[in-house]
Amino acid sequence: MSNGINFAFLDEYAKREIRRSVIKAICIPGYQVPYSSREMPMGRGFGTGGLQLTLALIGANDSLKVIDQGSDDSVNAVNLRKFVEMTCPGIDTTTRLQEATLIQSRHRIPENSLRADQILVLQVPYPDALVIVEPSEDKRKIMHSEADYSRLLVKLYEDIVKFDEITISHRYPTRINGHYIIDPSPIPRYDVPKLHNSNALILFGAGREKKIYAVPPHCSAEPLAFDDVPFRVENFTDSHGERRACKQCGSRESFLDEFIDEQGERVYQCSDSDYCEQQQELARG
Amino acid sequence: MDKILEVKGLSQVYGKGCDLCFTSTGAEFETNICPHCGSIVALHDLSFDLYKGEILGIMGESGSGKSTAVKCLYFDQMPYSGSAIFFDDTEQKQLFNLNPAQRRSLRNHRFGMVYQNPNLGLNFDISAGGNIAERLLMSQVMNYSEIRERARELLARTEVLTARMDELPKNFSGGMQQRVQIAKALATRPPLLLLDEVTTGLDLSVQAKILDLILEIQSELNTAMIVVTHDLGVIRLLAGRTLVMKYGRVIESGLTDQILEDPQHAYTQQLVASAL
Numbered sequence: 006m007s008n009g010i011n012f013a014f015l016d017e018y019a020k021r022e023i024r025r026s027v028i029k030a031i032c033i034p035g036y037q038v039p040y041s042s043r044e045m046p047m048g049r050g051f052g053t054g055g056l057q058l059t060l061a062l063i064g065a066n067d068s069l070k071v072i073d074q075g076s077d078d079s080v081n082a083v084n085l086r087k088f089v090e091m092t093c094p095g096i097d098t099t100t101r102l103q104e105a106t107l108i109q110s111r112h113r114i115p116e117n118s119l120r121a122d123q124i125l126v127l128q129v130p131y132p133d134a135l136v137i138v139e140p141s142e143d144k145r146k147i148m149h150s151e152a153d154y155s156r157l158l159v160k161l162y163e164d165i166v167k168f169d170e171i172t173i174s175h176r177y178p179t180r181i182n183g184h185y186i187i188d189p190s191p192i193p194r195y196d197v198p199k200l201h202n203s204n205a206l207i208l209f210g211a212g213r214e215k216k217i218y219a220v221p222p223h224c225s226a227e228p229l230a231f232d233d234v235p236f237r238v239e240n241f242t243d244s245h246g247e248r249r250a251c252k253q254c255g256s257r258e259s260f261l262d263e264f265i266d267e268q269g270e271r272v273y274q275c276s277d278s279d280y281c282e283q284q285q286e287l288a289r290g
Numbered sequence: 291m292d293k294i295l296e297v298k299g300l301s302q303v304y305g306k307g308c309d310l311c312f313t314s315t316g317a318e319f320e321t322n323i324c325p326h327c328g329s330i331v332a333l334h335d336l337s338f339d340l341y342k343g344e345i346l347g348i349m350g351e352s353g354s355g356k357s358t359a360v361k362c363l364y365f366d367q368m369p370y371s372g373s374a375i376f377f378d379d380t381e382q383k384q385l386f387n388l389n390p391a392q393r394r395s396l397r398n399h400r401f402g403m404v405y406q407n408p409n410l411g412l413n414f415d416i417s418a419g420g421n422i423a424e425r426l427l428m429s430q431v432m433n434y435s436e437i438r439e440r441a442r443e444l445l446a447r448t449e450v451l452t453a454r455m456d457e458l459p460k461n462f463s464g465g466m467q468q469r470v471q472i473a474k475a476l477a478t479r480p481p482l483l484l485l486d487e488v489t490t491g492l493d494l495s496v497q498a499k500i501l502d503l504i505l506e507i508q509s510e511l512n513t514a515m516i517v518v519t520h521d522l523g524v525i526r527l528l529a530g531r532t533l534v535m536k537y538g539r540v541i542e543s544g545l546t547d548q549i550l551e552d553p554q555h556a557y558t559q560q561l562v563a564s565a566l
Contacts, residue, residue, distance in 0.1 A: 151391045155427040156413075162423045163416055165434060166456050231434040 013060040014092040019043050023061035023217070027208060030219035035181030036149075037132050042215040052085055052111060053212030055128030059089065059109045062124060068097040070105035075113040075262070075276035085109065100279050112175075114196040116259050116280040119205035121222060127190040129211040132218065134178040134188040154178075154186050158229065165234055177236075178229045181220055186229065189220075195238045195260045200226035241273070251275040254284035293377055294482060294514045295340040295363075300372035302358050302538075305329025307370065315537060317557070322353070322537040332358040333538045336372070342481070343512040347529025347546060349519060349561075355538040356518040360484045363516070364403045365393045376400070376482070398428040402475030402513075406487035408467035411474065412459050418445065418470045419455040425477040444473040448503060465496035472503065476511075483507075483515045489524055501527055522562065526550060534558050 013020065019041075026040040045053040052073075063069060069089055073082035077100040086098050099105050102115045109126040119125060135145045138156040148154070157178055164171050175191045179200060189200060190209055200207060200220050207220040220226055230236040241249045241261050248257045252272045259280060261273040275281035303311055308327040315322050315331045322331045333355040340346050348356045362369045363385070374385040378400060388396065397403075405411045412421050422441040431437055442452045448469040450462075459467050468488060475483060485504065489497040501524065507513055517528050525532055525546060532549050534542040534557070542555045553559045 147390070151394055153394065153428070155424050158427040158432075159413075159416055159420050159424045162427070162434065162437065163420050166417065166419065231437075232432045233436075234434045 010092060012093060013063055014045075014088075015043060015057065015060050020061040023057055026217045027058070027061070027219065030208070030217050031206070031221050033185075034221050034224050035185030035187045035218060037216040037218045039215055040217050042212045045212070047084075047088075049213035050130065052081060052109070052128040054210030054214075054217075055109050055111070055126045055212075056085060056088070056210075057212060058126045058208050058210040058217065059107060060092070062126070063089065063093055063096055063107055065095045067106045068099050068104050070099050070102060070108045070279075072108065072110040072113060072115070074111065075260070076278040078278065081111065101283070102279055112191050112193075113260070113276060114192055114199045116275070116277045118199070119203060121204045123205040125205050125207045127192070127207065127209045129188065129190040129209045129216075130213070131176065131188055132209065132211040132214050132216040134176070134186050149185060152184050154229070157186065161229060161231070165231075171230070171234070171236075180227045180229060182224050187218055187220075193239060193260060194228070194236070197226070197228050197236070198238065249273045251281060251284075254281045254288065256281070256284050291341040291344075293339055294342050295377070296375045297339075297363070298337050298373050300333060300336040300359065300362060300374065301331070301370045302333040302355070302362060302367070303329050303331055303370040316539045317536050317541050320537070322355075331538050333362070333369070336540060338533060338543070340482075340514050340516065342514055343508065344531070345508060345515045345517055345529050347517050347519065347525040347532040348535060349522070349525050349532055350535035351520060354535040356520075356535055357486050358538075360403070360486050360516055360518055364401055364484055365397055378481075398425065399478050400480050400482060402478070402480040402483040404468070404471050404475050404483070404485045404488050406490050408459065408464070408471050411471040412467065414458060414460045416458070417456045418450065418459050418462070421459065421470060421474050422477050425474055429478050440477065444477055445470070447476075448473040449499070465492050465500065468492065468500060469503070472500070476507065479511060481514060483513050485515060485517045487519055488517075489521065490519070504528060522550065534561070
């Protein structure tokens with residue numbers, strides 16, 4: 006390249022190593038594959054894990070969508086998209102889910118279901134769900150290998166004892182393919198069922214913690230729960246028992262963000278901005 | 291009678307060990323530190339059989355290897371040499387040949403352990419009920435109300451106020467912590483219970499209650515137990531058979547009454563004579 010930077014910023018060896026780790030992660034669903042997370046020109050914690058996955062996977066015919074908190078226009082999403090546009094000449098970027106082949110996201114899985122030819126890359130701050138019960142990584146590795154998750158379940162038990170329900174709002178521990186439990190990145194509970202039997206490959210990259218893991222297509226993903234206290238997603242019903250609607254598009258099927266408007270009123274709006282716009286376009290006809 | 295555990299030649303050495311360790315330590319040398327390599331021979335050639343519903347006492351002074359023996363059997367540490375076979379219904383399991391997952395499964399499902407220090411047996415950051423739930427969850431009981439019910443039952447059985455089951459065990463008295471520990475050990479109804487100095491450091495009335503509880507459990511559930519203690523009173527009350535240990539060796543073994551009434555070894559004689 007003319008400016009001396011390799012296509013997709015990373016050198017070919019780095020990309021190859023990440024791809025190998027991705028293959029291993031797909032072969033052992035939910036297993037955290039260690040990799041040598043490279044130094045990126047942005048702070049760790051700003052999505053370097055997801056970005057390295059994206060850069061290792063992206064090619065000339067790809068179309069990339071970057072989402073942060075459900076939106077394509079938030080600072081982090083814009084910066085990441087600009088960085089990829091700068092370092093990967095010839096690729097397309099888009100905000101429309103249907104046009105994207107590669108989707109990098111933080112906090113959300115898009116509302117509309119993904120296709121088999123799409124790959125979803127999630128940025129992960131804390132890859133290990135066991136970190137809340139066991140500080141030593143050596144011991145966590147043994148616990149994972151033996152599928153010893155009783156202490157995580159005790160945490161859920163204690164939650165129900167204290168609050169009558171499981172209080173984990175995001176990063177909900179989810180068992181992949183009947184064995185490994187993953188931390189599915191900070192997606193809300195609402196998005197956890199979308200991991201199950203997904204059409205698209207879902208990859209997780211933790212840059213600071215140097216881990217890659219995957220939920221392959223059509224793989225089982227069960228959120229941890231008790232037989233008689235089932236997992237449930239966020240509830241968007243108002244005081245009259247009616248499902249709240251997005252004030253922009255009127256959808257009653259999406260994950261909603263709560264805002265306070267200028268009059269001090271609570272208003273609700275789709276968190277997935279692309280979905281919201283497409284719903285409005287449909288309504289306009 | 292059905293055998294439940296067969297221990298043969300169990301030995302434990304702390305340190306690098308040498309060929310002369312076992313022949314130059316023991317009661318006749320009055321030491322368990324090998325003069326040649328400086329290793330500590332914590333346990334040498336411990337062999338015994340344990341039968342269903344039986345209580346075996348292991349008695350001896352501090353550092354005689356009593357706790358090392360039960361810690362090896364509960365996989366808290368791996369022995370230097372020796373074997374142990376656990377008779378699990380129809381299966382025979384060579385304890386020290388199992389892989390880590392099999393060991394964990396035996397620990398969780400078939401063995402129970404009560405330590406002298408409740409710190410080791412209980413997780414003080416979770417409630418008393420949560421501690422019991424942990425053991426039930428390890429054995430794949432995944433129903434919340436069933437777990438609550440079992441935990442309440444067990445705590446009632448060990449006379450912990452069930453109203454306090456959602457409290458942290460660090461708010462409990464020592465005797466209560468010990469009872470929670472026993473309840474936790476019993477959660478999976480294990481056929482083998484290991485008790486390491488369970489009454490040490492508790493006041494006499496609480497000791498008596500815990501010993502009563504252990505006897506009741508034995509007669510109710512027909513649990514085999516190994517009771518490690520330096521307290522002659524506990525041995526007299528609980529154990530049918532007793533091993534006396536010193537410097538990592540068994541120096542005398544037999545029926546408890548016999549050992550206490552007619553001790554043969556000089557150390558045992560001294561021990562029995564010095565009892566208040």
